[in-house]
Every structure is written in C-alpha cells, then in structure tokens.
Amino acid sequence: MDRRATIKDVAEAAGVGVATVSRVLSGGSASAAARERVLAAAAQLDYRPSALGRNLRQRRTGGMGLLVPDLTDTFYGQLAEGVLACARSAGEPVVLGSTGGDPEQEADLIGMLIEQSVDRLIAVPSGDAETWTPAMRAGMTVIFADRLPSQTSPDGTGPSAVGDLMALDGLPPAPPARPLDVPAVVADDRAGIRTAVRYLRGLGHKRIAFLGGPGHDGRADAFRAAVGEPVDEELIVFGTGSRDSAYAAASGLFQSRPDLSAVVAGGNVLGEAAVLAARELDLRVPKDVSLVMYDDVPWAELCSPPLTVIAQPGRDMGYRAAELVLRAGTRRARSVVLPTELIVRGSCGPRR
Amino acid sequence: MDRRATIKDVAEAAGVGVATVSRVLSGGSASAAARERVLAAAAQLDYRPSALGRNLRQRRTGGMGLLVPDLTDTFYGQLAEGVLACARSAGEPVVLGSTGGDPEQEADLIGMLIEQSVDRLIAVPSGDAETWTPAMRAGMTVIFADRLPSQTSPDGTGPSAVGDLMALDGLPPAPPARPLDVPAVVADDRAGIRTAVRYLRGLGHKRIAFLGGPGHDGRADAFRAAVGEPVDEELIVFGTGSRDSAYAAASGLFQSRPDLSAVVAGGNVLGEAAVLAARELDLRVPKDVSLVMYDDVPWAELCSPPLTVIAQPGRDMGYRAAELVLRAGTRRARSVVLPTELIVRGSCGPRR
DNA sequence: CCTGTCCATGGAAACGATTCCATCATGGTT
C-alpha cells in the first residue's frame, strides 16, 4: 500500500514548484498552462490535500464543534441535523460532543475542542458564564443555540440553581459575571409560552403548571410573565435532565397539586414524562388534565390523544446557527430569534 | 490577547529542551528533577499541547468518525450517544456526519474524513461495497454498526436494488465484489425477527407483513426465513427512508392487502408510519391489526396502545463499536452480535 | 533601445508537535 500523494508528488509530476500547485488548487493566480498541468497531475495521482498540513499552517482546524445535551432528545437530533446539513454543503467537518446537561462534562468537551484548535462552536449551553470563559479566551467564535447560559440573576431575586451552587464554596457572592456577549439562535420562547398559556386560559383553565428541565429557566420566566400575578411557585417544577427525574417531577406535581387542570411541558422529554405520569395516576388527557408540550416531534402525533405542541424549528435553528458560525469573521454575527407555532391537536380540552 | 503557549515556551521556561518536555508530557522517561520543572512550567503557562502539531507529525488525526443515516431517528440518537460516551471517556474527538441514507452523500463524507486524516470510522452504512473501497484503500479502520452494506447477491437470486442499478450502465454484470471484510456490531436481527413472527403466529396470525426501510434487507431476509415457505412477497414492502415514503409504503400495504392481520415494522420510523397509516385508514391497533416494531424508543410507551417492540441496545451498540475502533491496531477486531428482546406491550392481539 | 511594471514562479520559512540520534554524565565491572 503506497501512501497518499502529497503536494510535492504533484509538483514533481507536473514539473512545477509546490507553491504553484498550492496556488492552483486554492484559487490563487497561475498561468493557464501551469493550471492545466497541475490539475492533470493531481487527477492522475488522485491527490487530495491533507487537512493536517493546512490546519497546522493556518493554526486552526476547519469546521466547527457542536455541543448538545443529549442526542436521544429528538429536538436536539433535529438541531444537529440542521447543523450537519449546512456543514455538509460547505464541506466542513463537525466535531460533536454530548454534555448530558452537565457543566463539568461541557467544560471538558470545550477543553478538548480547544486542544483540537476547533475555533468555531455551536452549543446548547449547560454551564454558566464561567464555564464559557475558557472558550472565549481561546478566541473561539461561539454561537449559542436553543438557549442561553443560565445567568446568576444580577438583582438577587429568584436565586437560580447556579447561584445556590456558587454560594456553597464560601467565596464572595460571585463577581458580577457580566452576561456573555455571544450571538444566539433561539426560538421566541416568550411568545410561544404566552400563546400556550393564553390558549389554555381560553379553554377555562385557571391553575396551570409548568414542568421544566435544565436550561428551561427562560421558559419558566416566560411562563411566570404569561400567567401574571400572583404566580403560584408551587406550580413550577423542574426535573434535572434524565427521563427518570422528569417523570418524578411530573408525578410529584400531579400528586401534590391535584387541583391543577393544565400543564405546559418545557420540552419533549418533559412532555413524555407528563403523559406517562398522568397515565400512571389514572389522569385522562385531556379530560382530567390538559397538556401543551414545547417541541414538535414526530411522535407527538402518535400519542393518544395526539399532543398539542408549541413547535420550534429545530432543524432551521441548527442550520442558521451553522451559517452564522461559518460567516463569522466576515462580520460580527447578530442573534436570531425564530418564530414558534402553536399546533393544536388533541391534548387540551375545556376545564373539567 | 497573547497566543497559546507552545512546547517551545514551556521548554524555555523550564530550562530544558523541547524533546524533554515532550517526553515528560507523553510518558517517556525523564529524571524526576526535569519532570518536576516541566510540569511546573506547563501548569504556570497553562500549556495544552496542540493536537495540530501532533496530528501532522503522526500523520493521523486522533479520534474517530461516525456516520449515521439520520439523527432524528431516535435509534441512531441512542447509538450516537453510546459512541460519544466511549469517546468522551477516552478524551477523543468524534467527527459526525449524517448521510440521509444516501450512498452519494456517504461517499462525500468518507472523502471528507479521508481529507481530515481521520483513520477510524464507525458507520451505519448506506452504500454498497464500492462506496466503501476508498475508505479501505485509505487504510481506515472501519467498524460497521447496526447493519452491513447491502451486498450484490452473489448467486443471482433476489436481485437487490444495487444489482439493478449496476445493470443500467451496460458494464459487465458487476465484478463479484467480494463482501467487505469489516468487523461489525449488530443486533441479532435473525433471532429478533424470528421471535416476533413466532409471537404473532402464537396469537393466531397467518398473514403477517414486513414493512422495511433502507438497510433493512437483512431483516427482510430474516422475516422470509421466519415465516417459511411459501413467502408472500407482496407482504414485504419498503419505504425509501423519508417519513413520507414510509407512510406511503405503510398506507399502500394496508390498502392493497386488507387481509393482513399483523405487521412487523423494521425500524422505529416504519413503526411510526404504520401507526399513522392505520389510524388514517380507521384500522384499530391491535383489534384490526397487530404491530411489532423494531427498536425500543421512549415514545413507544406513549402510543396507545403502547407498542410491542423488539428492543435492540442502541447505546450499547455504539459504545461497543467505539471500544472496538479504539482498540483496533492492538489486535484485529472481531464482530459482535448483541441480543434483542421482545418487549410485549399492547399493540398485538389475537387475530380478529 | 532602455527602463519600469506586472505577473508568474519556485525556493524556503513557518506552523507545533514527536522522534531519531549523537552526546554526555554516571556508575559499575574488570
């Protein structure tokens, strides 16, 4: 087995210098004669430039990194497909990492990407600003997708989980880590949640619960805003990311607050858990409890009743993010907010 | 912003040569004194070796490639999670590509990986042996997962789609492309399908159909073997990969053969299509038609009735494949066949 | 005919790591 042809082989075969070969192949200026001979020699030798040499010389790996919490979550599958579609049409490689929603794993993966000199990154962030400073310091072009890093609330109200965590180590109350200035591609959560709540209100529901997962703080806030004062915080519960914990949260919610008549699930994993928990507790959907789920996924239609959802364009989100991250450098990317759509199926009914 | 520290900076700071730094950091022999000073300097400078230089010198990119047909198919999401979990614990990057089940895109992605000098690849193959020769010729270590490339049947019976395609161009009847000698991690399709068919037979079903997608030739063959002679080929239909085509195939099947009483779906996308098509045609599951679906996915339980499935361990499959591809080189990898399990839920009933 | 401009060209440096190899110090054995 002979090794791959190098640029030197091509240069020799074409009777020109390596510089000329490089210029011809990467669009520099060259005479028609030289161009022709180089192209012929390259084809003859089946030459493909090695990304290794180029990357080293340019001190950067092409392509982009992609960090998502969990690929078995259909929504992130859609998002990844969008990113991959864009990357493929650009001929760029994508380095994938799954964080499991864990900031620590996320930090590890960011470190790995830095080591690889991947300098463009699309991420559904799990960690907070601190997790992301190494990436910024390394000069990465980062685009967030689907959500922003949870922020230590600057005013002290609504202590986030992150805030609690940081309080543990006895350090000063977290330097006012200014929010990261990173462009993002997100859905219009505020409008989506508002639409869902109004829809449920229109059906007569008064006690509406929100079932969220990690990273759904923004949606929970939108929910608070949509239901208006007074907010019954007991009706806002969170799972930690695993399907089990989502189920436990849903089940706990149904049992502790039998008076609720409708649930907004902040993501498809939560929606799944809500359906399962309701079934287990003999609550009928939508007779006993109405359900609106964030994310439209193929199986939402399979449920019975088919689930009413707030659709967000996962694939588009990924595609747009990939476009942004590839264009970046040309000019600073601006954030993008994509519209959501309430798709009414059968999981909501009038208040019993 | 100063650039990242290089090995040269560390050597200078520690007062040693670059060779010593390299040895210390990659486990070579060095005196305790040197080791200590190098480690201190490296920590001081926050040095992380660049994968770029290493890769070029070693003429190979670390990590592995992963090629799947479609990430919105939950099963491939599971498989990818398994691969990523193993890669993460090894600290290796994963370059992901989605082929859409299209051999042409697959070939493009293989080319991209070769260009990147990625020399380890896990793939759910879509193309035939010919698609894979470039990868073999490049000396890649390839592990197939979930299925093997479709083979031009050597004896001429059962002309595969591939065979037909090759006949078109008037070339000699396809050189007997010997099957690729590539290790694989697959589920025991034969046993899985057999179990499903026996289970349905036990419920009294006589006319059982198989609904397959691209890459399900093996499962279709297993189905033929399981039902035994005579095989009613009309009861074996295929979609082309998209959800629409799966739906069309399912719908066509139900309409053309109203006498069938049970369906085995070769994958979760096909199962989804079968449920949808049945509902549209007012066929009740399991009263009018029983359904067994290949792949256990979280939403199988959400359907009503919950779907009886043949579970295959997608995550394990990915993890094992990643282990194999990382170990390869140590010794030639052997193929692995993982067990399947029939999980009885509610989508099968006695023949009406 | 001379000179200045422009462009194509190829040699060589650079990128950051690993690894070969020659050198040197050390310590033990004859």
Add this chain to the structure above:
DNA sequence: AACCATGATGGAATCGTTTCCATGGACAGG
C-alpha cells in the same frame, strides 16, 4: 585506571501545507 553499559538530554529532522519573498521574463511606454 581503563572501559563499557545505561540513561538522560537537547538539537535537528520530519510531517504537508500555505505564504513570503526574491527572481526573472514579458510587455508597454518613453
């Protein structure tokens, strides 16, 4: 005391590409 084996060490080569720069030829204008 002479010699050899061993092990640590650093300089330099290497990987394959891009890009800088010096060179030389062609061509146009004076």
